[in-house]
Amino acid sequence: SRTIRLAVIPGDGIGQEVVAEGLKVLRAALPSDVKLETTEYDLGARLYHRTGETLPDAVLEELKGQDAILLGAIGDPSVPSGVLERGLLLKLRFAFDHHINLRPGKLFPGVQSPLAGQPEIDFVVVREGTEGPYVGNGGTLRTGTPQEVATEVSLNTAFGIERVVRDAYRRAQARPRKKLTLVHKNNVLVHAGHLWTRIFEQVGREFPEVTTDYLHVDAATIFFVTQPERFDVIVTDNLFGDILTDLAAAVTGGIGLAASGNINPSGDFPSMFEPVHGSAPDIAGQGKADPTATVLSVAMLLEHLGFAAEAAQVEAAVAADLTERAGARSTSEVGDALAARVSG
Amino acid sequence: SRTIRLAVIPGDGIGQEVVAEGLKVLRAALPSDVKLETTEYDLGARLYHRTGETLPDAVLEELKGQDAILLGAIGDPSVPSGVLERGLLLKLRFAFDHHINLRPGKLFPGVQSPLAGQPEIDFVVVREGTEGPYVGNGGTLRTGTPQEVATEVSLNTAFGIERVVRDAYRRAQARPRKKLTLVHKNNVLVHAGHLWTRIFEQVGREFPEVTTDYLHVDAATIFFVTQPERFDVIVTDNLFGDILTDLAAAVTGGIGLAASGNINPSGDFPSMFEPVHGSAPDIAGQGKADPTATVLSVAMLLEHLGFAAEAAQVEAAVAADLTERAGARSTSEVGDALAARVSG
Ligand SMILES: CC(C)[C@H](C(=O)O)[C@@H](O)C(=O)O
Ligand SMILES: CC(C)[C@H](C(=O)O)[C@@H](O)C(=O)O
Numbered sequence: 001s002r003t004i005r006l007a008v009i010p011g012d013g014i015g016q017e018v019v020a021e022g023l024k025v026l027r028a029a030l031p032s033d034v035k036l037e038t039t040e041y042d043l044g045a046r047l048y049h050r051t052g053e054t055l056p057d058a059v060l061e062e063l064k065g066q067d068a069i070l071l072g073a074i075g076d077p078s079v080p081s082g083v084l085e086r087g088l089l090l091k092l093r094f095a096f097d098h099h100i101n102l103r104p105g106k107l108f109p110g111v112q113s114p115l116a117g118q119p120e121i122d123f124v125v126v127r128e129g130t131e132g133p134y135v136g137n138g139g140t141l142r143t144g145t146p147q148e149v150a151t152e153v154s155l156n157t158a159f160g161i162e163r164v165v166r167d168a169y170r171r172a173q174a175r176p177r178k179k180l181t182l183v184h185k186n187n188v189l190v191h192a193g194h195l196w197t198r199i200f201e202q203v204g205r206e207f208p209e210v211t212t213d214y215l216h217v218d219a220a221t222i223f224f225v226t227q228p229e230r231f232d233v234i235v236t237d238n239l240f241g242d243i244l245t246d247l248a249a250a251v252t253g254g255i256g257l258a259a260s261g262n263i264n265p266s267g268d269f270p271s272m273f274e275p276v277h278g279s280a281p282d283i284a285g286q287g288k289a290d291p292t293a294t295v296l297s298v299a300m301l302l303e304h305l306g307f308a309a310e311a312a313q314v315e316a317a318v319a320a321d322l323t324e325r326a327g328a329r330s331t332s333e334v335g336d337a338l339a340a341r342v343s344g
Numbered sequence: 345s346r347t348i349r350l351a352v353i354p355g356d357g358i359g360q361e362v363v364a365e366g367l368k369v370l371r372a373a374l375p376s377d378v379k380l381e382t383t384e385y386d387l388g389a390r391l392y393h394r395t396g397e398t399l400p401d402a403v404l405e406e407l408k409g410q411d412a413i414l415l416g417a418i419g420d421p422s423v424p425s426g427v428l429e430r431g432l433l434l435k436l437r438f439a440f441d442h443h444i445n446l447r448p449g450k451l452f453p454g455v456q457s458p459l460a461g462q463p464e465i466d467f468v469v470v471r472e473g474t475e476g477p478y479v480g481n482g483g484t485l486r487t488g489t490p491q492e493v494a495t496e497v498s499l500n501t502a503f504g505i506e507r508v509v510r511d512a513y514r515r516a517q518a519r520p521r522k523k524l525t526l527v528h529k530n531n532v533l534v535h536a537g538h539l540w541t542r543i544f545e546q547v548g549r550e551f552p553e554v555t556t557d558y559l560h561v562d563a564a565t566i567f568f569v570t571q572p573e574r575f576d577v578i579v580t581d582n583l584f585g586d587i588l589t590d591l592a593a594a595v596t597g598g599i600g601l602a603a604s605g606n607i608n609p610s611g612d613f614p615s616m617f618e619p620v621h622g623s624a625p626d627i628a629g630q631g632k633a634d635p636t637a638t639v640l641s642v643a644m645l646l647e648h649l650g651f652a653a654e655a656a657q658v659e660a661a662v663a664a665d666l667t668e669r670a671g672a673r674s675t676s677e678v679g680d681a682l683a684a685r686v687s688g
Contacts, residue, residue, distance in 0.1 A: 075531070081530050081531045081534075081537070081538075081541075082530060082531045082532070082534040082537070082538070085531040085532060086531075086532070086534060090532070113460070114459055114460055114569050114570050115458055115459065115460060115569070116457075116458055116459065116460040133477075133496075133498070133532070133533060134532055136534075138498075138533070138534075138535040138536065139535055140535050140539065142502075144542075145502070146502050146503070146506075147501075147502060147503070148501070148502040148539055149499065149500070149501050149502075150500045150501075150535040150536045150538075150539040151497055151498060151499055151500070151535060151536070152477075152497070152498040152500075152533045152535055152536045153495055153496070153497050153498075154477070154482075154495060154496040154497075154498070155493065155495055156493070156494045156495070156496075157491075157492070157493050157494075158489070158490050158491060158492040158493075159490070159491070162490075185583070185586075186425050186426060187419070187425045187426045187429040187430075188426070188429060188430070188434070188477070188478055188583075188586075189477060189482070189496045190425075190426040190430060190480075190482075191482040191483055191484050191494040191495060191496055192482065192494045192495070192496045193425070193426070194425075194426070194494075195484065195492055195494040197425075198488075217586075217587055218586050218587050218589075218590035218591075219590060221565065221587055221590050221591040221594065222590050222591065222593065222594040222598075222599065224591075224594075225458050225459070225569060225591070225594045225595060226458050226594055226598070239529070239532075242529075242532075242561075242562050243561055243562050243565055243587060245562075246562035246563060246565050246566050247562075247565040247566065247568075247569070247591070249566065250565065250566040250568075250569045250570055251569060254566075254570070255566065
């Protein structure tokens with residue numbers, strides 16, 4: 001019998017509520033001979049206000065020994081913008097080298113898209129997770145004065161691009177349509193853009209069956225709303241991936257349904273699964289939040305840990321639930337319904 | 345009687361065709377005592393292939409003496425990505441300090457939006473045009489090797505941000521809803537983001553009647569498709585503005601209708617007006633391109649040169665034409681129809 005050590009970081013706002021439902025469904029889905037050992041870490045706004053810390057070194061060390069992390073959401077209006085994002089969420093992504101930030105964009109049957117004509121949408125964005133403008137390399141000069149200058153440096157390495165591009169090709173190769181789109185802005189950000197383009201073409205030679213194309217990020221947003229069915233797998237940089245995956249969530253029925261995995265395929269460090277949505281402080285504590293994005297993130301977690309059948313079961317439960325949704329249900333009602341479907 | 349010296353840069357692909365119609369409408373709209381002196385500059389792919397140059401110094405000097413520039417589109421598959429964009433289009437924007445990149449997002453009656461429910465959309469994006477990740481400050485190390493590193497530096501100054509933010513407040517103040525939204529990513533790009541946020545708040549004190557809010561760029565894309573009616577004036581950085589205005593064009597009926605102005609309000613250098621769309625080489629030379637975006641850019645040009653009534657007339661002609669469109673018309677048929685409405 002196998003034991004899974006899962007770190008749980010509920011975080012702020014609705015994080016607590018949605019994570020509770022995610023765990024409910026995870027427990028229902030795991031085979032009975034698998035033991036789930038969860039350790040909850042109280043990180044986020046409360047810890048920050050109490051101690052000034054966002055991610056204590058001791059916690060980071062402990063997390064290294066876990067098999068995976070389930071994260072709810074972080075961020076609170078009482079904490080200056082960037083403190084928890086950089087000090088906790090991005091710190092985990094960088095410390096654990098989560099270079100594959102995987103974000104499916106799928107319009108489930110029964111879900112209303114804001115796009116007229118309910119197009120068929122089923123793609124996945126492979127967002128680079130450890131480079132680009134997210135590296136935190138920037139600064140200010142003459143801070144706070146009318147002469148202030150602020151910089152942000154986007155760092156891109158052949159090594160970092162190649163591993164995420166190869167991962168995206170493999171995913172495209174394994175899907176029926178075998179299509180991969182590179183999104184960047186290589187007509188303006190020529191240094192980073194040409195490096196991405198060169199490696200995209202180089203690695204592509206290993207995957208002759210995969211059809212490829214390239215879109216500038218601005219043009220890609222147009223296709224997301226006018227022709228989302230054209231996309232199969234998309235590979236892109238950290239910032240463009242951030243922007244495109246929120247847009248993807250919007251056109252596939254909202255961030256209440258958008259799942260993500262921050263994956264380190266080497267297994268050297270735990271991968272982390274989280275809904276794309278934020279902490280939504282305006283509706284926190286009211287049992288209103290839709291836990292579906294967290295439950296779909298749990299499906300990705302199961303897949304990552306080798307439970308492919310169980311992952312498919314969770315996704316099927318969500319798909320079935322979505323076709324039958326009518327009227328508002330509470331966070332735990334949705335979680336209960338999904339857990340019941342998975343066990344039943 | 346007044347003379348207007350207009351530089352015309354048709355550029356590549358459909359640029360030629362749409363600019364011809366723009367000029368037709370401009371001539372029809374100008375008061376009869378105003379003389380229009382146009383000088384055409386053959387810049388773009390042809391010049392580049394012939395001479396290797398993108399913007400000869402002598403041309404740049406000549407352009408300085410013009411009252412305004414009308415540009416069609418630049419870019420061709422035969423030219424490496426970035427050469428014409430950086431060497432011509434961005435060179436003009438930077439050389440003439442076009443710091444206000446103005447891009448209306450308006451859904452005209454009769455135009456089909458890809459969004460269900462045809463929301464009311466009428467906002468304007470004030471995109472910074474001379475800073476941010478567009479400055480061309482980056483490079484590569486170990487170029488072409490598996491150890492390559494590429495950087496892109498986003499440069500942001502209090503001076504540059506303040507002037508565009510103040511311009512956006514003025515525009516918001518002059519509109520009925522008096523609402524201004526700052527879009528950035530200040531939870532990740534903390535240096536640039538906090539500078540934008542600080543100046544946005546500071547300048548806001550001069551405009552107590554303007555209601556303000558802030559959105560991260562990823563969240564903004566969601567609202568563009570789920571609630572575009574919430575926006576009035578948006579101010580944002582060069583790259584976020586690039587992305588958001590293509591998305592804005594998509595939800596308001598496509599880039600065939602999206603106009604833009606690259607404005608230097610000081611008047612020290614000519615401002616430049618251009619459709620948001622590209623050179624569309626796939627349909628070039630076929631008389632298929634919709635010249636409406638160029639005609640609406642001509643309306644912005646008229647407004648900028650002090651012909652407010654004539655600008656309104658051109659916009660009214662477009663609005664009337666759009667409600668009556670049926671069946672495909674050629675580029676020049678649309679131009680003729682608009683010119684006739686304006687003269688009539
Ligand atoms: C909260 C923020 C740092 C984060 C990001 O920008 O990556 C979020 O938007 C996301 O997409 O996971
Ligand atoms: C062609 C390109 C350099 C340009 C930009 O990125 O600004 C275009 O996309 C635009 O929006 O005008």
